[in-house]
Amino acid sequence: MKFNLRVISVVLIALFVATGCKKDKKEEQSQEDAGKELFVSANPLQTLTKVQLQTAASLMGFGAFSSSLKYDVDFYRFIYNTTFKGRKIQASGLLCVPGGMSGTPAMLSAQHGTIFADFQAPSAFNFPGSMTGFELFASTGFVTVIPDFIGYGVSKDIIHPYYDMQSSGQAVVDMIKAAKYYLKSQNKSISEKLFLIGYSEGGYVTMAAQREIETNASHKLTVTAAAEGAGGYDxxxxxxxxxxxxxxxxxxxxxxxxxxxxxxxxxxxxxxxxxxxxxxxxxxxxxxxxxxxxxxxxxxxxxxxxxxxxxxxxxxxxxxxxxxxxxxxxxNSFPNWAPKSATRLYHGTADENVYYQTSESTYNRFLPVTGSAKLSLIPIPGGNHGSSVVPMMGDALQWFSTF
The missing domain is CATH 1.10.260 (434 Repressor (Amino-terminal Domain))
Incomplete structure (x- = not known):
């Protein structure tokens, strides 16, 4: 029996392509199902114009960002399911969606610093009094999620798991997945790029989320870049x-x-x-x-x-x-792990709240594994815990735009 090698090759290629497409669709469906199980609700709060956000930025000390704010933003109180101490709970956060963009926005998850009062939770949305500042990233063109963290918002009856690596990372990742599902269900397109940023406790939580994503392939997420500022990692x-x-x-x-x-x-x-x-x-x-x-x-x-x-x-x-x-x-000090994705650690050299040495020791431990091509330590000369936020955000915004 004679075989036409050209025909066989075409058939085999078609089979490989079909199998690959089925696998991709199956993985996409699996990710969508996971997000569907996590999503609870997204309640519209307010739409702020870019002019309103520029004014708020100036009032909050973020005036340097005014020229980068280009889009109106829709804000939603977002509720989702997560896991804490082995049981399912509901958590919340703020979803910020830029409007009027011609391109497809990337997603950015922003983690706030230490808070104590319930009204300071991002989803409480006391504009502009208790804004974190990260809301402004949405007006620059990122779909931005800002988790409240467990212990605030709808989970305020739980003692906040402050500097608990596993639960901190899990709560962020679950909000990202739930938000991706919700946006797709509303026919709002986002790119596959995923950026992470946070400052103070939020720097620590950002690193915890990065670790959770990089060590758990079942999330089917990839970190494009992470900017972590003044967190107590060590x-x-x-x-x-x-x-x-x-x-x-x-x-x-x-x-x-x-x-x-x-x-x-x-x-x-x-x-x-x-x-x-x-x-x-x-x-x-x-x-x-x-x-x-x-x-x-x-x-x-x-x-x-x-x-x-x-x-x-x-x-x-x-x-x-x-x-x-x-x-x-x-x-909870990130043992036996180092980042795989592009990472910048920011820290003011005069920080008396979270000491600069905390970032320095973490950088030195990560460097042999992650390598200097992907890992940087950015000192903010003379910066204290309060004054280093704006320089970090400005540098991170510019850095993210290079990806």
């Missing part, structure tokens, strides 16, 4: 440095951090094991979601020796002491 190193200090400008951070770890990991110790009175007795009330950080700070003390239980404070730099607590700290 929590172990951060606490060791705190132990060498006499004062700290935001004791509310420690109140939230220790309350969360004590509860989340089941230590359930009296807060007097960590803090001195009268502060130990105040903390649960201070963290009830009604007060902002500066109001909480006013009820605590900047003196670390006066704030912390003496034994606990001394343990921070004592090998073997507080072993269970330190083990959880180490687990």
């Amino acid at each position: 929590i172990s190193g951060m606490l060791a440095t705190v132990a060498t200090k006499t004062s700290y400008p935001d004791p509310s951070f420690f109140a939230l951090f220790i309350q969360n770890y004590n509860t989340l990991y089941g230590f359930n110790r009296p807060l007097t094991d960590y803090f001195k009175e009268p502060f130990a007795s105040r903390i649960n009330t201070l963290l009830d979601g009604t007060l902002k950080g500066d109001q909480i700070n006013a009820q605590l003390t900047l003196s670390l020796r006066d704030l912390f239980n003496t034994n606990f404070f001394n343990s921070l730099n004592s090998a073997g002491a507080e072993a269970a607590f330190k083990a959880k700290v180490a687990e």
Whole structure:
């Protein structure tokens, strides 16, 4: 029997193409199904014109971005399903969709800094009073999602899992997937590019989301680039440095951090094991979601020796002491992982809230694996925790435009 090799080749190519198309469609359907299960609702809040956003940017100290704001933006309160401590819960955030674009926008997930009051959650949308600043990225042409984080918005009855790597990353990724499904269901096209950005706690959460995506192929997401600013990635190193200090400008951070770890990991110790009175007795009330950080700070003390239980404070730099607590700290400091995607770490060199050395030590640990072609540390000379936000956002916006 004679075979026509040309005919056989054409048939084989057709089979390969058909099989590949079926596989692509199956993967696309799988991703859509996952997003459908996660999506709950998207309720319109307000449409702001680019002029309104330019005015807000100036009022908020982001006037340098005014010329980059080109589009009106539709804002939605977005609710989705996620998983926390092995159970399904609802979480929320803000979805920001630019209007009138001629091209196809990329998606950007932006993670905010530490908040304490329920009304500060992005989905509360107290325009312009409690805007994070990341809302402005939508007016530059990104479909932008800003998660509230677990413990705020619709999940406010849960103690916020502050600096918990796994749940922080999961909540962000689930919002991204749910938002992608919703946008497709509304015939709103977005590109496959996915950018991540965050500052302070948001820098840490951004890295947690990047890690979750890069270590879990089932999400079917790829990070295009991640910009992470002033996050406490190296929590172990951060606490060791705190132990060498006499004062700290935001004791509310420690109140939230220790309350969360004590509860989340089941230590359930009296807060007097960590803090001195009268502060130990105040903390649960201070963290009830009604007060902002500066109001909480006013009820605590900047003196670390006066704030912390003496034994606990001394343990921070004592090998073997507080072993269970330190083990959880180490687990959440990104061990045994380094980024695969393009990553920039930003940090003010005069930051007294989250020390510059935290980014430096993380960069040095990542560099041998990630490589200098994909990883950069961007020092902001003389920048403190507040003043470094705008320079970081400006550089990141320009950098993202190169992809």
